Amino acid sequence: MTLSPELLDLPAPHAQAVAPPRHTRIAGVGTAVTPESYTQREVLDLFRITDPKIRSVFLNSAITRRHLTLPPVDADGNRVAEPQGELLAKHTRLAVDMALRAIQSSVDDAGVGLDDIEYLCCVTSTGFLTPGLSALIIRAAGMDPGCHRVDVVGMGCNAGLNALNGTAAWARGNPGRLAVMVCAEACSAAYTFDSTMRTAVVNSLFGDGAAAVALRAGDHTQAAGPRVLGFASHIITDAIGAMRYDWDTDQNRFSFFLDPDIPYVVGAHAERVVDRLLSGAGLPRSAVRHWLIHSGGKKVIDAVRVNLGLTRHDVRHTTGVLADYGNLSSGSFLFSYERLLREQVAEPGDHGVLMTMGPGSTIETALVQW
Structure with missing residues (x-):
């Protein structure tokens, strides 16, 4: 007796195997922020900061406004420092709310719904939760509890x-x-209060925000957004402690640390990883039309721009996001991507480089093509 290929769940003798899609496409993007925003001068005045050196750090940051959720005030009108437990509760509340709105916006942009999501990856570095954001978001959104999920925590x-x-x-x-x-x-939900310049730099820089992208692979996505062609990464191991979020014993809470020299360290290594990314596709740097770089701070952006030979126009969205939102940590580059899409200048065949920088010290890059 001979069994047919169908019964054995094997391909027929002359059937041609279907090759999997080579690339994933970005089908939609969405962003969200917290309700309140403040100019740098308003933040200084609300916290009654008069030290001229600290005021100079805030007012010369190239940041105009940031979305922040400030601590409550006491009877004298002073801002009360929130203990670590309250900060974690704030992180949970804000992160879930912003993530839900960003996800909804991204699937709306892709022309699909929340019920279509079969894999959810949640990224955060401003709080630690178990279970993670993915579980909280799936429950809050009423998504399929069988959705595959993963949480990326603490990478910066x-x-x-x-x-x-x-x-x-x-x-x-x-x-x-x-x-x-x-x-x-x-x-x-990730700050400290003291009179040091270390704290002043950190507190002058970051803002609240979330960003989401919807991704699909397959023939039906050919009319969607850019294809994700590849990635390249580089860890600057000699500067592994130059950017970190660790426990501050004096403050009894977690706090950020940024080495003053980190912009120049990142800038000096930017060419290496970008050229490796492009060499994998056989492209010269001049072939890249769109640059979407993490809004890490004025000095970081300038260092990367100079070392890569970019113009101010090339990084216009990066500097624009910094001015309007501050450093939004892991989602900053997607705010720039959204702005590029709104310009409607990306044409079929255009290449773009996405770049983020963070603890490790690490430079991450991705190559996309419309």
Whole structure:
């Protein structure tokens, strides 16, 4: 007796195997912020900061306004320092709310719904939760509890591209199925109060925000957004402690640390990783029309721009996001991506480079093509 290929679940003798899609496409993007925003001068005045050196750090940051959720005031009108437990509760509340709105916006942009999401990757570095954001978001949104999920926690400002790499790979391995990555950073839940310049730099820089992208692979996505062609990464191991978020014994809470020299360290290594990214596609740097770089701060942006030979126009969205929102940590580059789409200048065949920088010290890059 001979069994047919159908009964054995094997391909027929002359059937041609269907090759999996080579690339994932970005089908939609969405962003969200917290309700209140403040100019740098308003923040200084609300906290009654008069030290001229600290005021100079805030007012010369190239940041005009940031979305922040400030602590309550006491009977004398002074802002009360929130203990670590209250900060974690704030992180949960803000991150879930922003993430839900960013995810909804991204699936709306892709022309699909929350019920279509089969893989959810959640990124955050401004709070620690168990269970993670993914479980809280799936419950709050009423999504399918069978949705595949992963949480990327503690990787810092570069984490958006680390997570995009894995999310794009899942979509590529599951053609036609929708994957969503969301970065939710409640930076208002990650601060300290003291009179040091270390704290002043950090407190002058970060803002609250979330950004999400919807990804799909397969023939039906050919009319959607850019293809994700590849990734390249570089860890500057000699500067592994130059950017960190760790426990401050004096403050009895977690706090950020940024080495003053980190902009120049990142800038000096930017060419290496970008050229490796482009060499994999056989492209010269001049072939890249769109640059979407993490809004890490004025000095970081300038250092990367100079070392890569970019113009101010090339980084207009990066500097624009910094001015309007501050450093949004892992989701900053997606705010720039959204602005580029609104310009409607990207044409079929255009190449773009996405770049993030963060603890490690790490530079992450991705190559996309419209």
